Amino acid sequence: MRTRISLIAVPALALGALTAAPAHAEYYSTSDPADASASLTDIRALRAKHGAANVLVKVRFRDLTRSSAAAVSVFLDTDRGTKGPEYVLSSGLNDGTDYVLTEARGWRGSDERVDCPYDARLRWGAKNTFRVRISRECLDKPDSVRVSVKMIDQADGSHPVVDWSPERRRWSLPIESGLGV
Numbered sequence: 001m002r003t004r005i006s007l008i009a010v011p012a013l014a015l016g017a018l019t020a021a022p023a024h025a026e027y028y029s030t031s032d033p034a035d036a037s038a039s040l041t042d043i044r045a046l047r048a049k050h051g052a053a054n055v056l057v058k059v060r061f062r063d064l065t066r067s068s069a070a071a072v073s074v075f076l077d078t079d080r081g082t083k084g085p086e087y088v089l090s091s092g093l094n095d096g097t098d099y100v101l102t103e104a105r106g107w108r109g110s111d112e113r114v115d116c117p118y119d120a121r122l123r124w125g126a127k128n129t130f131r132v133r134i135s136r137e138c139l140d141k142p143d144s145v146r147v148s149v150k151m152i153d154q155a156d157g158s159h160p161v162v163d164w165s166p167e168r169r170r171w172s173l174p175i176e177s178g179l180g181v
């Protein structure tokens, strides 16, 4: 696994930032290995940005299909003092799927829906991505977030294929709220 942290969130700031790089990251990006090859929705990359208004998470899969039997959970850690995620965005990966943001109960969703602005979008074709945008209001405006993503594919009912990024129940580096997004 290769992990890369950009110190520069906004390209327009890049020149100035060369001499005064911020001490924190506002952007996280990692590639994920082809380690769930039994599933078309093997996670291949995870990116996250924490802007002034929203948290954006983008997951890229090997091959996203409209009839996918897989689902994705985007776990969000907004309180490092409390073990595990505080929120989870759960979605199918098929055309017309529902998605929901709830408070987390351990590494699961719950019935406690969070009522706030967020949206999710699937892109088929060459992009093969699932993208979610969550208002920072939903998350109680945290200074920093960490993300972890789980894919579970039920295509073969006898044995679901699971893939995590960056690793099972492991977090991205902390991402501080920044400009843009």
Ligand SMILES: [Ca+2]
Binding pocket: 032, 033, 034, 035, 036, 042, 043, 044, 163
């Ligand atoms: Ca993978």
Ligand SMILES: [Ca+2]
Binding pocket: 077, 078, 079, 080, 081, 082, 083, 084, 085, 086
């Ligand atoms: Ca936590």
